[in-house]
Amino acid sequence: MTSPAPEASKRPRTRASYIAFTLDIERLCRRDSGARAALRAGLRRDLDHPRARPMHRLLTTRLPEECDDRTAQAHYTIASLIAAQPRHAFAPGQEDDEDTEAEQGGQVLEENGGPDGGTAASGSTRSDTTPSDPPPYSPYGSSFGATLGQAVMAKGASMRMSAAENRINLLTRQSLRGIHLHLPAAVNQVRATDSPIDWGQLLTDLVDWPYQSGRIGRRWLQDFYRITARADQD
16 A cells, blocks of 8 residues: 655645746746736636647746646646736736745745645745734645635725625536636636735645545635634624
8 A cells, every 4th residue: 555655745845836836927927028918818718729829838848747738727727817917916026025935935845844834835926924814724825715705804805795705606616627717707806805816825726626626625615714704703
């Protein structure tokens, strides 16, 4: 019987590679408006769609070695979602902060020896937290369910609880194809509240969705309701 230890030991390295990918895409979008437009055009497109062809030049060398189509599609979707952010999301001053965040994320994973120890780095451009921020339920970072919950709870947020609840329930029922199609609308809702998205964790969940969608969906729902429960307590 194969020991699970080798697989567990690979997870921190995989997490670090996902963070590196998302930060690399953010830097690319910041520096090259043409690349950002090409990546944005691939939103909701399959790998073989004509509008995804320009993405191959930009993403092929950034993909994990020998990755399958499902893993590649997850990376393409996240790259498109990052590129589709408003222009102000790529402010020049963010680059130094992101480089520091990536370095710190790798150090945390290495020092703790696994995904369950310490605080993991986020693929989001936001690296600071406040005491009022709830701790992430994911062993890696903040799930998209937590992000939706934070969007509802944000001061002056335009997202209503009922709309966010409908959205999270819709997302967690999706097939692999469905989650790629429905995520852009959900991300747009979150952007309207300026809530940060952990791109590295979202990429992790998309890669794992084909065989762990039930567990991921449960975690998203639990994170969402754990955070929004504070509204009833206040």
